[in-house]
Amino acid sequence: MANLLEKENFDHQAVVPCPYQADCSGCQSLGVPYGAQIELKKEQLKQLFRASNLLSSSPIQALSAGPGFLRDRLDFSLEDGRLGLYHKGKREIVDIATCCQLSPELSAWLTEFREFQWPFKKGSIRLRVGPQGQKGVWLDFANVDIKALLDEKTLLRRLQDKAFVEIGQRRKVPFWNGQEYKLRAPELHVWFQTWMGSRPVDLYCQVASFTQPSLRANKVICDVINAWIASFPRSRIIEFGSGIGNLTLPTLAAAESVLACEIDELSLDGLRMTLDHLPSDLQHLKSKIEIHRGDFQKKLTEDFSQFDGVLANPPRSGLMNFLNPLGELSLEKRPPFFIYMSCFPESMVKDLERLQEFGYELRETFIVDQFPQTNHYEVLGLLQRKQS
Structure with missing residues (x-):
């Protein structure tokens, strides 16, 4: 991952000005040099790991697309003629x-x-x-x-x-x-875009659909997923929380097969249309994917032993019962690797605790700072099963 880190270097001394800094509640770190913001987020995640006795074989690293001016999606409230975000006080x-x-x-x-x-x-x-x-x-x-x-x-x-x-x-x-x-x-x-290596792929969805907030920052996320999946070539992957396919397509590029699990039908409609509109030289990828719809947080009937890896991007509530079938398998029958992505580290840490109990070791952790100037950040974690 060294080349990725070098490519996504950022200005540690950058400070982003804002005329609404005194009033707007949207950003919590305006005026703080960007490097200090990154270090604070890394320290917050370290503390969560320590509190849960999570062990990692490598330090937490940070990637960024820049200290500001990233978002391609905006959510504002309208009230009495004013359009914006809520006041701090x-x-x-x-x-x-x-x-x-x-x-x-x-x-x-x-x-x-x-x-x-x-x-x-x-x-x-x-x-x-x-x-x-x-x-x-x-x-x-x-x-x-x-x-x-x-x-x-x-x-x-x-x-x-x-x-x-x-x-x-x-x-x-x-x-x-x-x-x-x-x-x-x-x-x-086409309202969003994912990446298969250096190649952009259009994603079909709606203006109101959930996507990552930034096209530029999403490229950073996809680069990590591409690199990790490529390190386990020709793997059979089960994906939880596929959504419109933002991580599904990067995974398909290197995987043997993907079972995409998602509860939201509108998101799956977008994924299906994306697959139907793939460029002609990528159309063969459609034969490698199977789509399942259901509430997999409550019940999963799939046999995890049939997969080489798990890719999870759950909602804020985490994986919940999705992990239960792992406990029913012996260590050697559990998938060799597990990739977890979350913008809510509190629920992610709880799931990582269970995965550690199931015999997985946290090998790499990246903070992808697609929410600069705020307390929020995306976390990507790669876990591998211990040798039996």
């Missing part, structure tokens, strides 16, 4: 016109979007820019406000001239039928 929204977290493309889209005047008291808004610069917006308003927006017509028409629009919890798409605005079923488009 008051229960009100700080109106934010510019943000040091946003990529230049998303920053420009926010500037355009703020020209719109919304007649509603409150709601949630997601802005997104895709890998080709395409603009999207998800409007999550109360039903009465959605109806008013459809009936008013003009505001929605202006917005659709600038971006692809999704509305409501069901992520429906507004369309003009010649007489009035109606809502049709959700649509899948």
